[in-house]
Amino acid sequence: MNNENLAIMQVILNNLDIVFFIFLVFLGYISGTIAEKNHYKSIKKREEFLINIPIVNSGDFIEESKEIENIYFVSGSCVVALDYFKMVFAAIKQIFGGRIQSYETLIDRGRREAILRLKEKAAKKNVDIIINLRIETSSIGQNAGQKRGIGSVEVFAYATAISYKK
């Protein structure tokens, strides 16, 4: 019995890098899934809460009949990163091509979070409408500039917020 245990320990110690890799993938899978679920829950809740502020990406959406009280510049940004499991999964998926869902949800989360932050800032100033929204996406982190792998993505959203005279 003792010998068997020793033998197993020996195998694990000999393949420590593989064991570590599997551990990282496992850890990434669990924490990544939980983080994504929680993030989506909070995004949906806040989106519902802020739905009464209209947001458009056209610049000429100003009502001529109303007098303008204040104009603000508002922005919001967010950096989101892939977890280890998704990174490995995406690398495997890249061999076969096709849709990489883990990247899609990552960038979707980043965009919605950035827009929500912008809206939250605007909501504090009691604005009536947000116009000319622009979104900029860039990949940063160690993988920036490399062909393969996103690693982390920065989303920056900026717009002009307007409040009318009541």
Add this chain to the structure above:
Amino acid sequence: MIVTNIPLVPGRQIVEHYGLVSGSTVRAKHIGRDIMASLKNIIGGELKGYTELLNEARQEALVRMIKQAEKLGANAIINIRFSTSSVAQGAAELYVYGTAVKVE
């Protein structure tokens, strides 16, 4: 200072143009944040350190642009645009530009 990203100041008349104003800053992440970020890369989610860093940097670029416009005597900047480019490994340049104008 009124800052907008549309080519006009809603509800006000532009009386004078002063031309292009811009502000930029080059930022590198420091190593502590880098280590934290690479650890966070295992479990995924938001990298708060980077978000903060980039926010600060953009704010600084904006402030520089506003200062330049103030020097010219403008009281508004219209049509501003942001651009980000990585100039070296681990460093990014944040650039903001717009048109300085005077409104009523």
